[in-house]
Amino acid sequence: MVNLMVPTYTTVNVGQQGEDEPTERTTLLDPKEPRVAVLEMPNGGTMDDGDGSSSEDEEDRELPAGSSSFEQPDIIGSKRNSVSSLNQSTEIPDEPLKTLISFIFLIFGFLVTTVSLSVTHERMPDFPPLPDIVLDNTNYLEWGLDASEYILISLVFLAFLLVIFHKHRMIVLRRIFLVVGMLYMYRGITMFVTVLPKPDSTYYCSPKLNHSITFIEVVKRSLRIISGGGLSINGNQVYCGDFIFSGHTMTLFLAFFVIREYSPRKYFALHGIVLGMVFTAIGFLLVGRGHYTIDVLIAYWVTSRLWWVYHTVAHTQHLTVRGEHNFVSNMWWWYPLRYFEKEVGGPLPRLYTVPLPRSFKRLITRSRRARSYEQLEGEV
Numbered sequence: 001m002v003n004l005m006v007p008t009y010t011t012v013n014v015g016q017q018g019e020d021e022p023t024e025r026t027t028l029l030d031p032k033e034p035r036v037a038v039l040e041m042p043n044g045g046t047m048d049d050g051d052g053s054s055s056e057d058e059e060d061r062e063l064p065a066g067s068s069s070f071e072q073p074d075i076i077g078s079k080r081n082s083v084s085s086l087n088q089s090t091e092i093p094d095e096p097l098k099t100l101i102s103f104i105f106l107i108f109g110f111l112v113t114t115v116s117l118s119v120t121h122e123r124m125p126d127f128p129p130l131p132d133i134v135l136d137n138t139n140y141l142e143w144g145l146d147a148s149e150y151i152l153i154s155l156v157f158l159a160f161l162l163v164i165f166h167k168h169r170m171i172v173l174r175r176i177f178l179v180v181g182m183l184y185m186y187r188g189i190t191m192f193v194t195v196l197p198k199p200d201s202t203y204y205c206s207p208k209l210n211h212s213i214t215f216i217e218v219v220k221r222s223l224r225i226i227s228g229g230g231l232s233i234n235g236n237q238v239y240c241g242d243f244i245f246s247g248h249t250m251t252l253f254l255a256f257f258v259i260r261e262y263s264p265r266k267y268f269a270l271h272g273i274v275l276g277m278v279f280t281a282i283g284f285l286l287v288g289r290g291h292y293t294i295d296v297l298i299a300y301w302v303t304s305r306l307w308w309v310y311h312t313v314a315h316t317q318h319l320t321v322r323g324e325h326n327f328v329s330n331m332w333w334w335y336p337l338r339y340f341e342k343e344v345g346g347p348l349p350r351l352y353t354v355p356l357p358r359s360f361k362r363l364i365t366r367s368r369r370a371r372s373y374e375q376l377e378g379e380v
Contacts, residue, residue, distance in 0.1 A: 092168055092171065092343065092344055092345075092348070093343050094168070094170035094171065095170065095171075095174075095343060096170055098174055098339075098340050099170045099171075099173055099174045099177070102173075102174045102175075102177035102178045102181070102340065103173075103177050105177060105178060105181040106177040106178075106180055106181040106184070107181075108181065108185075109180065109181035109182065109183070109184030109185045109188075110181075110184050110226070111222065112184060112185050112188035112189075113184045113185075113187050113188040113191075113230075113242070113247075114221075114222040114225045114226055115188070115218055115222055116187075116188035116189070116191055116192045116242075117188075117191065117221075117225060117239050117241060117242045118213070118217075118218045118221035118222050118225070118239060119192065119213060119218065120191055120192050120195055120239075120241035120242065121205070121206070121208070121221070121239040121240055121241050122208050122209060122213055123195050123241065124195050124196075124197065124198065124205070124240050124241035125195065125196075125197050126197070127197040128197065128201065129197060129198070129199045129200070129201060129289075130196060130197060130199070130292065132199065132292050132293050132294075133293060134286050134293045135199060135286065135289060135292065135293065138286065138287050139287065140200075140287065140288075140289060141284070141287045141288050142202075142288070143288070144284040144285065144286075144287040144288020144289070144290070145200075145232055145284070145285065145288035145289070145290040146232070146233050146288070147281075147284040147288070148248060148281045148282070148284035148285040148288060148290060149231050149232060149233050149248070150233070151252075151277055151280060151281035151284070152231075152248060152251055152252055152255075152281055153231075154277070155252060155255035155256070155259075155274060155277060155278070155281075156251065156255050158255070158259060158274070159254075159255040159258040159259050162258065162259055162262055162263055163176070163258065163262065164355055165352045165353065165354065165355065166262055166348075166350075166351070166352055166353075167349070167351035167352060167353045168348045168349075168351075169355065171344060171348060172258075172262055172348065174340055175310065175311070175314070175340075176254070176258060178310070178333075178336070178337075178340065179254070179306055179307055179310055180254065182306060182333060183250055183254075183302065183303060183306060186245075186302060187242070187245055187247060187250070190244045190245055190298075191241060191242045191243065191244055191245075194244055195241050195243075196241075196243045196244065196292065198240050198241075198243075199243070199289045199290070199291065199292050200288070200289030200290070203240070203289070204238060205238060205239065205240035206238040206239055206240075221239060224236050224238075224239075225237070225239065230247055232290070243291055243292060243295050244294070244295055244298060245295050245296075245298040245299040245302060246285070246290075246291040246295040246296050246298075246299040247299070248281070248282075248285050248290060248291065248299075249282060249285070249291070249295070249296045249299035249300055249303070250299045250302075250303045252278045252281050252282065253278060253299070253300055253303045253304060253307075254303060254307070255274070255278075256271075256274050256275055256278050257303075257304070257307045259271065259274050260274070261311065262348070262350065263350070264350050265350075282296055309328065309331075310333075310337065313328055313334070313337055313341075314337065314341045314344065314346075315346055315347045317345065317346070320337075320338050320341065320342075
């Protein structure tokens, strides 16, 4: 039954005896008293008139305290459901097993580089430095290489902090491991096929062997290189010949790419400062005679193209599908990329969380949800 307040002078009872024939005609009432129209429905039901009650039983019926004569929609429940559906739609699985596999691949790539350097050291020619347009026209700074490596360490640490606090840190780490692993593999090949004389004639290199290098000696050299992280400031980088292409430049630009890609876009000042530090470190690298200019240029080219192509494919769904439109599928690493990026489906949201144990994070999440629901109930 429905009570309709009709601001009119008549009460109309309408039923359907025929198609459009009313059962009663209009009765003139007092124009100052608004009335309720009582409509007789075609299905036999009625809409009562009078003072808004259908019968004495309904007049005597009392509503529960705090309730109204109509059913109030569950606003809080709808908001909860909308929030839950939003979280589910944006949830991306971490897949730590894939991250572990990518880390193993990184270790393999680094081993390729260290083994290559261990062998290349024996093949490095004892020639004077090659002509270089930058090195020939700049003053040599003995501490330039050390300064470059200190800046490198600072940027790598900053990039590491950003990744650790990223909500999807497992996916970001996985991408970095894959890209760096491929770069190390490429570098191990390029430094082996073409060996240049060292650009700094005063840099200390370990004496060469007077016999063919053995497997045990390769392992010992590789372990020493790994223990020093490939840096010169710790004194473990005594094997020479790893010039094409520059590992310092590769790492510097990778740190910049990570910071720019996975930090908020509005932090353009930070991105500019980091890029300035990258170029400063490269300048110190050249004046310290750590590399030739060609080493730096090739390192930038290979690192930037691999990073950009990888992320372009990872962010574009139709590039993960084989077809005549997709020439990227001709690259050997396209197939592993499809496996590692299968559940990601696009760019990662720039969200950040504290890396805490799951049990502790669940406790914090429950308390936050409880406070949010209390605020919603207070608004309603």
